[in-house]
Amino acid sequence: MKLAVIGTGYVGLVSGTCFADLGNEVICVDKLEDKVERLNRYDIPIYEPGLEELVRKNHQRDRLSFTTDIHSAVHHADIVLIAVGTPETESGAADMSFVYKVAEEIGESIEDDKYRVIVNKSTVPVGTAEKVEDLIKKQQPNANINVCSVPEFLREGSAVKDTFHPDRIIIGASDKRAESMLLELHSPLTDQIVVTDPRSSEMIKYASNAFLATKISFINEIANICDAYDADIKAVAEGMGLDNRIGPKFLNAGIGYGGSCFPKDVKALKHLAEERNYQPDILQAVMDVNEKQSHRMVEHLDRIFDGDIKGMTVAILGLAFKPNTDDMREAPSVKIIHELTEKGASVRAVDPIAANNARTLLPEDVHIVEDALEAIKDADAAFLVTEWDEFKKITADDFKRLLKQPVVIDGRNVFDRDLFKENGIIYHGIGRK
Numbered sequence: 001m002k003l004a005v006i007g008t009g010y011v012g013l014v015s016g017t018c019f020a021d022l023g024n025e026v027i028c029v030d031k032l033e034d035k036v037e038r039l040n041r042y043d044i045p046i047y048e049p050g051l052e053e054l055v056r057k058n059h060q061r062d063r064l065s066f067t068t069d070i071h072s073a074v075h076h077a078d079i080v081l082i083a084v085g086t087p088e089t090e091s092g093a094a095d096m097s098f099v100y101k102v103a104e105e106i107g108e109s110i111e112d113d114k115y116r117v118i119v120n121k122s123t124v125p126v127g128t129a130e131k132v133e134d135l136i137k138k139q140q141p142n143a144n145i146n147v148c149s150v151p152e153f154l155r156e157g158s159a160v161k162d163t164f165h166p167d168r169i170i171i172g173a174s175d176k177r178a179e180s181m182l183l184e185l186h187s188p189l190t191d192q193i194v195v196t197d198p199r200s201s202e203m204i205k206y207a208s209n210a211f212l213a214t215k216i217s218f219i220n221e222i223a224n225i226c227d228a229y230d231a232d233i234k235a236v237a238e239g240m241g242l243d244n245r246i247g248p249k250f251l252n253a254g255i256g257y258g259g260s261c262f263p264k265d266v267k268a269l270k271h272l273a274e275e276r277n278y279q280p281d282i283l284q285a286v287m288d289v290n291e292k293q294s295h296r297m298v299e300h301l302d303r304i305f306d307g308d309i310k311g312m313t314v315a316i317l318g319l320a321f322k323p324n325t326d327d328m329r330e331a332p333s334v335k336i337i338h339e340l341t342e343k344g345a346s347v348r349a350v351d352p353i354a355a356n357n358a359r360t361l362l363p364e365d366v367h368i369v370e371d372a373l374e375a376i377k378d379a380d381a382a383f384l385v386t387e388w389d390e391f392k393k394i395t396a397d398d399f400k401r402l403l404k405q406p407v408v409i410d411g412r413n414v415f416d417r418d419l420f421k422e423n424g425i426i427y428h429g430i431g432r433k
Ligand SMILES: NC(=O)c1ccc[n+]([C@@H]2O[C@H](COP(=O)([O-])OP(=O)(O)OC[C@H]3O[C@@H](n4cnc5c(N)ncnc54)[C@H](O)[C@@H]3O)[C@@H](O)[C@H]2O)c1
Pocket: 006, 007, 008, 009, 010, 011, 012, 029, 030, 031, 032, 035, 083, 084, 085, 086, 098, 101, 102, 121, 122, 123, 124, 152, 153, 154, 155, 156, 260, 261
């Protein structure tokens, strides 16, 4: 099939490339000239395992191209996918200006009566498919289109794998012809395809992210209660997760959820509810717990040193909001580092990939180094903030040998607590001492 993908970020670039790999002819559009120019020489603007090879392969076999020209991309396409950003506004609502602008541009680009399916992959408020259809038809009243919702569920860091092996695909279609074209496009990916109306599809995306965020805030709250009673959250989560009704995933206690999706999507769903005069108490509690959670590591450090951390050097292992990505959007590391420096501590930080993106978000005097052991050397304490594999390999011996004081605060509960303690480390995880 012939596809145009508008917006070449995490979602547009990955799904456009994967659809090309499945045999479709894909034109990816971005308004940023330098991004398009970089992509045309396989200089991939984001870090995503496996993506570069796939872009190169499909570009070379003429199935994938990059352009700033939305007009020709829409003209070529049977299906147009919208994958631009929907960041949060000050009120918490999703900023829909990028999606609406693209809708207008699609309307301006349609000049013939060919049938096209317009698909919204961006995460958008319920009712957006109808608004997008209105905006397109305002520009081109005779446009022969149907606007559908196919939300994206990929995770950063495993985006290519998630795209080829999704748990499910949701197709929100209000028209049988659009439904069958979208079934044809997505059927090579999975048998698990749910077809529904666009409004329910849009809600499935927000509800899924809000539910996962709720699971995280719930387990973080239990971890904080474990701390107060000397119970071990890892044992608690394992015991809970063996119940099939609960399941083991997304029960890792830590320093709160970050990234470009959960924080803004929970807020946007809350805003949607309030617009219809419904007070979403659970969503509010999820956000409140998450806000407090990023302070836990500094609270533990304060407790160990009786509140006197001024002048100390703290090694920060990991800056990205999660491993295998260079994305710093809503990364808890930023809040933690600011809190430490406001309390008079110095920070030495390391991240395998995200250091460049992190620089402008951190206080100027934060020293970013290239190597984890260099970060730890002569520091007074080490904070494991992002669970990159290479940090998990640091041993109790390394910490003991290199730290001035063997204090390790494990924000992701990845180290072997008992072994660390046996080796004389003053260890504190989240919900496990
Ligand atoms: N990042 C994720 O992991 C993820 C996963 C699932 C869903 N989503 C949702 O998908 C959407 C896109 O997210 P993202 O992270 O890929 O965003 P992004 O910010 O990485 O990329 C968006 C791209 O759209 C381009 N763009 C904006 N306006 C344009 C226009 N008029 N014409 C052409 N290009 C334009 C921007 O230049 C940018 O390159 C959001 O709604 C997000 O919530 C994101």
